[in-house]
Amino acid sequence: MSKSIQDYNNELSQSDKAICDLLALSINNILNNAESKIWHAHPVWFLDGNPIAGYSKQKAGIRLMFWSGSDFGSDDLNVRGEKFKDASIFYNSVNEIDENKLKHWLEQSITIQWDYKNIVKRKGKLERLK
Numbered sequence: 001m002s003k004s005i006q007d008y009n010n011e012l013s014q015s016d017k018a019i020c021d022l023l024a025l026s027i028n029n030i031l032n033n034a035e036s037k038i039w040h041a042h043p044v045w046f047l048d049g050n051p052i053a054g055y056s057k058q059k060a061g062i063r064l065m066f067w068s069g070s071d072f073g074s075d076d077l078n079v080r081g082e083k084f085k086d087a088s089i090f091y092n093s094v095n096e097i098d099e100n101k102l103k104h105w106l107e108q109s110i111t112i113q114w115d116y117k118n119i120v121k122r123k124g125k126l127e128r129l130k
Contacts, residue, residue, distance in 0.1 A: 001028060002036050005043045012057060018094040019062045023055050026099065030106035050117040050129065052109045061092040064102075068114045072105055085114045 001009075001024050009020040020043075027045050028036070031052060034045040044054035051067045069077045069087030076098075077087035091097055113129040115122075 001025070004038045005036055008038060008043055015093065016057055016062055019091050019097065020055060022094055022097060022099075023062070023064055023102075026102050027053055027106060030103060031110070047110065047113070048117070050113060050115060052113070053106065058090070061090040063088050063090050066105060066109050067116050068109060068112050069105065071112050071114075072108045074101070074105065076101060077105065084116075 001021075005024055009017050009024065012020060024036075024043065027034075031045050031047065034047050034052060035049075036043060036045045038044075039046075039051070039054070042054055042056035045052050053064070053066050055062055055064045057063075063079070065086055065088040066072065066077065068085050070080055070085045072087065074087070077089050079088040079090065081087070115127045115129045118127075
């Protein structure tokens with residue numbers, strides 16, 4: 001895990017840190033070729049400069065977001081973006097994380113991607129990469 005992401009996690013409460021540490025470990029294991037960094041104040045993983053997955057602390061809990069998650073076909077990713085193809089799930093306990101589902105979503109995030117990297121160049125229009 002990168003130092004900046006570990007620093008982010010270390011600033012959280014113990015229960016939120018446990019969630020984020022597990023998420024970061026799982027994301028790093030599956031997206032092992034991804035670049036990770038703090039982007040817009042929270043941890044995000046990128047493939048070829050395209051944001052894939054990330055998490056953030058919000059009032060409702062720890063939000064795990066997949067930028068192309070609305071196309072994963074999962075009812076569990078029930079927080080949907082209105083304008084783009086993102087989908088999320090909130091966690092309030094490490095026990096809520098289904099590691100098999102998480103692994104499946106991470107694998108899908110490699111094969112199902114919308115091109116967020118060039119969204120500004122395309123004036124807000126998303127195009128499917130994979």
